[in-house]
Amino acid sequence: MYVLTSEQMKQIDKKATSEIGIPEVVLMENAGFCVFEEIKRDLGDLKQKRIAVFCGKGNNGGDGFVVARYLLEQSDNVQIFIFDENVSASSKVFLNILKNLSANIQVLNEELLARLYHERFDIIVDGIFGIGLVRDVEGLYRKVIEYINSSEAYVYSIDIPSGVCSDTGQIKGVAVKANKTITFMYPKIGNILYPGAYLCGKLIVKDIGIPEKVVEKISTKILSREELNIEKLYRYPDTHKGDYGKVGVVAGSKFFPGASVLCANACVKSGCGLCFLFSPIESLSLHNFRNPEIITVAIESKDGVVTFEGFKQKEEFLKRLDVIAFGCGLTSSVEVEKILIHILKNFQIPIVIDADGLNVLANNKEAQTLLHEYKAPKILTPHYKEASRILSCDVSEVAKNPLDVALQLSKKFDCVCILKGARTIITDGNNIYINILGNPGMAKGGSGDVLTGIVTAILAQGYSGLDAAKLAVYLHSLSADILLERKSMQTILPSEIIENLDFAFKRVIEG
Numbered sequence: 001m002y003v004l005t006s007e008q009m010k011q012i013d014k015k016a017t018s019e020i021g022i023p024e025v026v027l028m029e030n031a032g033f034c035v036f037e038e039i040k041r042d043l044g045d046l047k048q049k050r051i052a053v054f055c056g057k058g059n060n061g062g063d064g065f066v067v068a069r070y071l072l073e074q075s076d077n078v079q080i081f082i083f084d085e086n087v088s089a090s091s092k093v094f095l096n097i098l099k100n101l102s103a104n105i106q107v108l109n110e111e112l113l114a115r116l117y118h119e120r121f122d123i124i125v126d127g128i129f130g131i132g133l134v135r136d137v138e139g140l141y142r143k144v145i146e147y148i149n150s151s152e153a154y155v156y157s158i159d160i161p162s163g164v165c166s167d168t169g170q171i172k173g174v175a176v177k178a179n180k181t182i183t184f185m186y187p188k189i190g191n192i193l194y195p196g197a198y199l200c201g202k203l204i205v206k207d208i209g210i211p212e213k214v215v216e217k218i219s220t221k222i223l224s225r226e227e228l229n230i231e232k233l234y235r236y237p238d239t240h241k242g243d244y245g246k247v248g249v250v251a252g253s254k255f256f257p258g259a260s261v262l263c264a265n266a267c268v269k270s271g272c273g274l275c276f277l278f279s280p281i282e283s284l285s286l287h288n289f290r291n292p293e294i295i296t297v298a299i300e301s302k303d304g305v306v307t308f309e310g311f312k313q314k315e316e317f318l319k320r321l322d323v324i325a326f327g328c329g330l331t332s333s334v335e336v337e338k339i340l341i342h343i344l345k346n347f348q349i350p351i352v353i354d355a356d357g358l359n360v361l362a363n364n365k366e367a368q369t370l371l372h373e374y375k376a377p378k379i380l381t382p383h384y385k386e387a388s389r390i391l392s393c394d395v396s397e398v399a400k401n402p403l404d405v406a407l408q409l410s411k412k413f414d415c416v417c418i419l420k421g422a423r424t425i426i427t428d429g430n431n432i433y434i435n436i437l438g439n440p441g442m443a444k445g446g447s448g449d450v451l452t453g454i455v456t457a458i459l460a461q462g463y464s465g466l467d468a469a470k471l472a473v474y475l476h477s478l479s480a481d482i483l484l485e486r487k488s489m490q491t492i493l494p495s496e497i498i499e500n501l502d503f504a505f506k507r508v509i510e511g
């Protein structure tokens with residue numbers, strides 16, 4: 001499903017009205033009716049319900065007037081609160097209808113607001129701002145939103161909770177916390193990214209009658225099963241391990257042996273033909289006992305960390321493999337830096353760079369240039385902090401606009417970027433996918449190592465970087481969601497996410 005910016009939604013609206021000739025008031029009527037239908041479906045008999053509808057000056061408020069008109073037919077207590085008599089042209093039509101119906105319409109001011117704190121509403125409809133919010137919410141608007149949030153009523157937001165930026169999901173000063181949000185035609189980015197996604201409560205997407213033909217291809221989509229390329233997972237009967245790719249995982253140190261265990265184990269569990277783990281001996285000793293499928297290659301180390309010379313002794317072997325995963329648990333050291341630079345200069349193998357590999361990129365401009373020029377497929381898997389280090393910005397900047405950051409990284413290095421977060425973003429610089437699966441039980445050290453293992457193994461099975469990234473992110477979070485069906489967020493472990501890939505693969509393949 002597409003996810004739209006406010007500008008894209010406005011263009012679609014505009015085309016529906018100017019090219020197809022559907023009047024704006026018809027769309028507004030449909031939008032308002034959809035919201036009413038949802039309320040009616042949730043609550044049934046509304047007769048005794050005390051309802052407040054808050055309407056801003058724009059078309060979001062117009063939708064609110066339509067909702068109010070339908071609610072008036074159902075309940076004896078519907079109060080409509082406006083900020084200004086001077087509303088948008090289409091909204092005016094519906095405001096006039098309400099006036100003709102002698103509806104209870106009150107213009108908000110400080111005094112009225114103070115009185116509202118002594119009233120009790122069962123339902124609040126939030127039609128203050130939609131996709132037209134352009135600046136921080138202040139003054140009376142802010143106070144009204146604070147009032148809505150303090151009330152015990154069940155809150156329905158129209159299109160998007162007022163105060164949430166529809167292009168980023170960020171709060172512009174203050175925002176409504178809704179129980180349910182009814183958005184129109186397609187979700188907006190602010191409905192999907194946090195904190196907007198949380199403030200929406202349950203999100204419902206409703207068709208308001210805009211013909212599909214006015215919708216041009218949108219590059220941002222929700223990552224769903226339909227978007228995955230699962231054909232390549234099909235295994236012909238007459239095959240052998242060589243058909244599924246040989247992976248080299250360069251990972252681990254005396255300090256983080258577990259990272260290499262998780263990454264390599266996720267690799268073998270995700271279907272690659274062979275997995276070789278290049279690690280210092282100190283890290284491999286833990287490993288050998290746990291994962292008999294993994295072929296270990298000891299790299300000479302110093303103080304428990306791989307050395308460049310040690311790597312060079314084994315590099316001919318690594319060069320013969322199909323995909324490299326680089327970075328998990330290596331630690332940050334000059335030696336690690338030298339190794340990555342050497343790989344980027346001398347290899348031509350698809351590569352997945354995570355953790356300490358990303359730290360090399362953050363610290364070394366030469367590595368950045370080499371990565372940009374590296375010809376084979378490349379996938380970066382930063383979390384917000386790693387992304388901020390590479391782009392030399394504050395992590396809060398990444399959180400404010402993760403879509404832009406993922407695009408920037410992808411373009412900077414001509415790579416596929418998996419920007420990991422509560423909503424992981426995947427992009428190849430053109431297409432953007434937002435992952436909505438997964439749960440906070442994944443917010444634990446080791447989850448990232450598991451994802452790196454999965455994506456590397458899938459890449460090795462003949463996938464493009466983008467398709468591998470999509471499939472891996474989906475499987476990783478689906479596995480955690482399946483675990484949550486019988487475990488709690490506190491107890492889910494990254495190693496269990498690997499074990500549970502059995503079921504995630506099965507669901508993805510069989511539907």
Ligand SMILES: NC(=O)C1=CN([C@@H]2O[C@H](COP(=O)(O)OP(=O)(O)OC[C@H]3O[C@@H](n4cnc5c(N)ncnc54)[C@H](OP(=O)(O)O)[C@@H]3O)[C@@H](O)[C@H]2O)[C@H](O)CC1
Binds near residue numbers: 056057059129208
């Ligand atoms: N297909 C559809 O999706 C349809 C959507 N509809 C609904 O229309 C809104 C969008 O309506 P629009 O009029 O463009 O915008 P809003 O209603 O969200 O808000 C615009 C008004 O808000 C004022 N504004 C903006 N930011 C602030 C702020 N921080 N503080 C105070 N006032 C603010 C703005 O005032 P200006 O001074 O900037 O002019 C506008 O008055 C969409 O979300 C849907 O709900 C339609 O019904 C049709 C189909």
Ligand SMILES: [K+]
Binds near residue numbers: 158160161162
């Ligand atoms: K709203």
